[in-house]
Amino acid sequence: MQRMTTLPSAALVALVNGALLAGLAISWFVPPPRTSGPGWLKCQLHAHADAGVGVMEALGEYARLGYDAVAVCNHNGFAAAPSFPGLVVISACEHQGKQLHVVELRGTRERCRILAHPAWSRLSPKTFSTEVKHCHAWEIVNGFCGARGDSSAYAGLTGKPRLAADDTHSLADIGRTATWIYAERNADSIIAAIRAGRVCPAVIPGPAPARDPRRN
Ligand SMILES: [Zn+2]
Ligand SMILES: [Zn+2]
Numbered sequence: 615m616q617r618m619t620t621l622p623s624a625a626l627v628a629l630v631n632g633a634l635l636a637g638l639a640i641s642w643f644v645p646p647p648r649t650s651g652p653g654w655l656k657c658q659l660h661a662h663a664d665a666g667v668g669v670m671e672a673l674g675e676y677a678r679l680g681y682d683a684v685a686v687c688n689h690n691g692f693a694a695a696p697s698f699p700g701l702v703v704i705s706a707c708e709h710q711g712k713q714l715h716v717v718e719l720r721g722t723r724e725r726c727r728i729l730a731h732p733a734w735s736r737l738s739p740k741t742f743s744t745e746v747k748h749c750h751a752w753e754i755v756n757g758f759c760g761a762r763g764d765s766s767a768y769a770g771l772t773g774k775p776r777l778a779a780d781d782t783h784s785l786a787d788i789g790r791t792a793t794w795i796y797a798e799r800n801a802d803s804i805i806a807a808i809r810a811g812r813v814c815p816a817v818i819p820g821p822a823p824a825r826d827p828r829r830n
Pocket of ligand 1: 710
């Protein structure tokens with residue numbers, strides 16, 4: 615301390631300036647932060663929050679499997695969308711009629727309606743063609759419904775965007791399907807992208823990667 619006070623003031627100024635310049639020089643080599651913008655996101659658009667798996671447990675599995683976004687729904691009610699590190703969590707509701715099931719996604723400003731598993735619902739081509747008009751997209755594949763979740767027979771009946779969804783009821787359902795969506799990492803952008811058709815459904819081959827000890 616004594617030595618510092620004896621330094622000439624010009625030397626102190628030079629020291630301070632040097633430190634500032636060194637700091638600036640270092641900062642020039644720090645890469646700029648990644649700009650936000652749209653990209654292809656791995657999304658799960660139909661995961662139940664009121665079934666046999668806890669929401670946080672399911673979200674943890676989806677995060678582990680590299681998903682970017684998950685829509686959590688209740689049967690006939692909107693599910694809360696908890697925050698989860700690394701995931702966009704979207705509030706959703708599966709409206710279940712006698713035959714028709716429609717998943718509705720709700721963002722801050724945007725909403726969309728998805729016709730769920732038409733083959734499992736045994737919709738006639740005529741009913742499908744009528745009902746899909748009231749939706750923005752539909753599930754061509756539903757993992758939970760297995761073979762009856764393959765709705766590709768309806769593909770020629772509409773030009774609406776096609777999605778693939780797990781319809782998660784247990785840990786074993788997680789990771790069978792995904793829909794890639796070109797959007798920014800927020801619920802409104804994802805929902806808008808679904809409505810615009812910037813989507814690509816995918817079935818993930820092989821056994822479900824998650825293990826469910828309650829089933830083994
Ligand atoms: Zn359903
Ligand atoms: Zn469902």
